[in-house]
Amino acid sequence: MQKINTAALFKGERRALAKAITMVESTKAEHRVLATQLLNQCLPHSGHSLRIGISGVPGVGKSTFIETFGLFLIGLGKKVGVLAVDPSSPLHGGSILGDKTRMERLSREERAFIRPSPAGRSLGGVANRTRETILVAESAGFDIILVETVGVGQSEYEVQSMTDLFLVLMQPGAGDELQGIKKGILELADFIVVNKADGEAARLAKQSEIHYKNAINFLNHQGFWKPEVLSISSLESKRIENLWARIQAYCDSGLEAIPARRTHQASMWFERLLSEGVTDLLRTDSNWLRNYESVKKAVSEGSIAAPQAASDCIKPLKDAMNN
Ligand SMILES: Nc1nc2c(ncn2[C@@H]2O[C@H](COP(=O)(O)OP(=O)(O)OP(=O)(O)O)[C@@H](O)[C@H]2O)c(=O)[nH]1
Numbered sequence: 001m002q003k004i005n006t007a008a009l010f011k012g013e014r015r016a017l018a019k020a021i022t023m024v025e026s027t028k029a030e031h032r033v034l035a036t037q038l039l040n041q042c043l044p045h046s047g048h049s050l051r052i053g054i055s056g057v058p059g060v061g062k063s064t065f066i067e068t069f070g071l072f073l074i075g076l077g078k079k080v081g082v083l084a085v086d087p088s089s090p091l092h093g094g095s096i097l098g099d100k101t102r103m104e105r106l107s108r109e110e111r112a113f114i115r116p117s118p119a120g121r122s123l124g125g126v127a128n129r130t131r132e133t134i135l136v137a138e139s140a141g142f143d144i145i146l147v148e149t150v151g152v153g154q155s156e157y158e159v160q161s162m163t164d165l166f167l168v169l170m171q172p173g174a175g176d177e178l179q180g181i182k183k184g185i186l187e188l189a190d191f192i193v194v195n196k197a198d199g200e201a202a203r204l205a206k207q208s209e210i211h212y213k214n215a216i217n218f219l220n221h222q223g224f225w226k227p228e229v230l231s232i233s234s235l236e237s238k239r240i241e242n243l244w245a246r247i248q249a250y251c252d253s254g255l256e257a258i259p260a261r262r263t264h265q266a267s268m269w270f271e272r273l274l275s276e277g278v279t280d281l282l283r284t285d286s287n288w289l290r291n292y293e294s295v296k297k298a299v300s301e302g303s304i305a306a307p308q309a310a311s312d313c314i315k316p317l318k319d320a321m322n323n
């Protein structure tokens with residue numbers, strides 16, 4: 001792989017951007033070194049976007065929403081990047097590219113780019129690549145980054161930990177059951193958006209809106225913003241400008257809190273890479289790995305307690321440092 005033309009990247013040239021992302025996603029050791037250097041160069045040019053996480057159960061209308069909302073933002077003169085953190089990417093057909101038909105117009109826009117989740121990685125691996133891709137895309141002048149995930153589990157926490165604002169799409173349909181979305185996920189939401197508020201479902205959507213407005217009073221949401229509930233139609237592009245106005249209100253009231261959230265996210269990212277890096281390094285030692293496997297087994301069989309197990313694994317490192 002050739003070196004990335006950073007001048008072209010910072011000018012927003014799409015070819016340079018695509019190459020840079022491919023570099024970041026590569027698992028080859030020499031590419032990781034280059035990608036790390038590239039990220040250092042991107043950093044001073046990044047950080048100027050609004051990063052929006054989008055989640056919701058399959059079929060709720062995420063793709064349709066991203067297409068409509070993305071085109072709306074482009075209409076305002078924005079440059080929109082769409083990324084995905086998809087835990088089931090290979091099975092799901094790399095979700096967001098798989099359904100390019102639903103984002104057909106957006107994918108044709110000069111001021112948009114859509115990138116599926118890199119396949120064949122663990123959720124943590126996908127999330128790390130997405131964090132890096134955000135920085136690269138920002139350095140190319142993309143000012144709204146939409147990060148999509150399917151609302152089925154752990155991936156929401158990942159997406160929330162890399163975005164400024166987390167939006168959960170909901171189906172119309174009132175009722176106490178939270179439509180397969182775990183209550184914990186709603187607690188992450190800054191916006192609960194009832195989609196498909198059109199045609200016959202409009203009345204049901206209104207009921208859901210009221211339902212969630214009541215429900216959020218019982219949520220333990222932390223931070224500067226009380227979550228808001230809205231209804232929209234992605235298909236008919238209804239009340240999208242209202243949603244955008246509320247997102248701007250969110251940004252205005254988060255002038256201090258959002259940068260603080262980013263600082264916190266960056267240090268959490270660092271801490272995680274550090275512990276992963278140390279464990280990966282230790283794994284390269286076959287003696288250590290053997291001991292690790294046997295201790296791990298003992299923990300799962302209940303014959304040794306976790307603190308003792310961890311201490312056993314750390315001991316060789318301690319001894320080496322004391323020498
Ligand atoms: N009536 C109506 N239908 C919608 C709306 N938004 C999406 N749909 C329909 O709902 C279905 C699912 O929409 P998608 O956008 O593919 O949903 P998704 O959340 O991306 O689904 P997955 O990719 O499978 O997770 C499609 O048939 C859409 O046309 C809406 O605002 N109103």
Ligand SMILES: [Mg+2]
Nearest residue numbers: 062063095099
């Ligand atoms: Mg979709």
